[in-house]
Amino acid sequence: MALLKILQYPDKRLHTVAKPIETVDDTIRRLAADMAETMYAAPGVGLAATQVDHHLRLIVIDVSEEKNRLLTLVNPVILAKDGESVHEEGCLSVPGIYEKVTRAEHIQVRAQGLDGQHFEFEAEGLLAVCVQHEIDHLNGKVFVEYLSRLKQDRIRTKLVKQQRETM
Numbered sequence: 585m586a587l588l589k590i591l592q593y594p595d596k597r598l599h600t601v602a603k604p605i606e607t608v609d610d611t612i613r614r615l616a617a618d619m620a621e622t623m624y625a626a627p628g629v630g631l632a633a634t635q636v637d638h639h640l641r642l643i644v645i646d647v648s649e650e651k652n653r654l655l656t657l658v659n660p661v662i663l664a665k666d667g668e669s670v671h672e673e674g675c676l677s678v679p680g681i682y683e684k685v686t687r688a689e690h691i692q693v694r695a696q697g698l699d700g701q702h703f704e705f706e707a708e709g710l711l712a713v714c715v716q717h718e719i720d721h722l723n724g725k726v727f728v729e730y731l732s733r734l735k736q737d738r739i740r741t742k743l744v745k746q747q748r749e750t751m
């Protein structure tokens with residue numbers, strides 16, 4: 585397994601729309617394992633392949649306290665959404681920035697597992713927030729795009745400055 589480099593906002597590659605995974609093979613299983621290791625090390629509760637510069641529809645999530653409930657979703661799709669709730673979100677590609685975002689409260693999700701089999705589940709709370717946040721990444725959208733233009737500009741300036749200082 586390997587730790588992968590996480591792209592940092594405002595990297596343009598974060599706006600790439602990921603392609604569906606045709607076959608779940610050992611290459612995809614290795615990428616998923618590396619993504620999980622990277623997410624746990626960060627630490628974070630989710631990671632999309634887009635964030636590690638692999639433009640395939642693959643996400644990993646673990647919102648459990650004990651970090652022992654890894655969920656790997658291949659080609660995830662939201663089948664239904666209902667209600668609205670506001671949560672404070674963070675993003676491993678936007679370090680140090682936490683902002684409130686409104687999203688659907690309950691979602692129904694269809695995806696494939698690492699065995700290629702389709703499955704469905706319902707989510708609410710942090711899991712629902714995280715699935716929506718990660719699917720946004722696969723569609724090339726970063727959570728700061730829900731904020732005002734002024735806030736986006738401030739965040740961009742702050743992160744570009746931080747990145748210059750750590751070069």
Ligand code: K1U
Pocket residue numbers: 627628629630631632672673674675676677713714717718721
């Ligand atoms: O996609 C990502 O960048 C991961 C992101 C997921 C997420 C968190 C919270 C709300 C929406 C989406 C993170 O994991 S940010 C880090 C974080 O929230 C966290 C880190 C350590 C412990 C618990 C949470």
Ligand code: ZN
Pocket residue numbers: 674675676677717721727
């Ligand atoms: Zn993110």
